[in-house]
Amino acid sequence: MSIDQRLRNGLHPADPDHGLDTLAALRRVEQRVTRRTRATHAALSALVAAALVAVIGVGAAFQQGRPDTPDVVAAEPSERALIGTYVVDVPDSPVARIEGLVGRWVISLEADGALELRPPPSYTGATTGAAWRVEDELLRTDALVEPGCQADNGYVGTYRWSLTDDLLAFSLVDDACDVRRALFTSSAWERVP
Known part of the structure; x- marks a missing residue:
């Protein structure tokens, strides 16, 4: 029974x-x-x-705009220079505080185009499935698409990058997503040996 x-x-x-x-x-x-x-x-x-x-x-x-791109693309020399793991301390700001971004982030730019994010405990959003691509001095990424950057804000952000010694800095080119802008432009990323 x-x-x-x-x-x-x-x-x-x-x-x-x-x-x-x-x-x-x-x-x-x-x-x-x-x-x-x-x-x-x-x-x-x-x-x-x-x-x-x-x-x-x-x-x-x-x-988009790359119909002949093969599934596996060899990394450009500039792209290879960026491959590695970085840390960035996102300072307190209104957007960073509201979104839980404040604190230390560990970010890995993988050779296969994956972008791995390990956020501080205060961040509760999704961090998986992100990708990155370099075209000359521009880096394009879809990091933090959910929940911060939805389709109405644009999936992909574009940033100009510069690598000096072990510091990677980004400046905004085009990105409607406040959360991603705060992560990428608030402080320089330091390469982890």
Whole structure:
């Protein structure tokens, strides 16, 4: 006998009129749980669909204007110079404080175009799935697309970069995303040996 059936049997009192109220209350609770479960499943499905659209959009943004780009692209000399791991301490500012950016970030620019972010504990947004690409002195990235930079703000930000000794500095070229601008331009990134 299932637990559900045992509970139902245990809820049947000797007085038949009293048991109807209990069973009706149980049915109402079950209906609420069913509605919430359906709503949760619908929300998760919508979230998965939105994530897939975002991934497809990011890929399309990077491929736009480059229809003949092969799947594996050899890194340009300037790109190879940037590959590595950096730390940056994002200072307190209104945007940085609101978005939880304040503190030490560890950022890895990988040879395969992946950009790995390890934020301070105060940051609760998504940090996975970011990419980067260098074209001459410009770096393009889709970092922090979710939740800070949605489609209405533009998926990709463009920055001019300069590497001096072990300090990587960015200046804004074009990026509608406040969160990404704060991370990239607030302080120079120091290469970790």
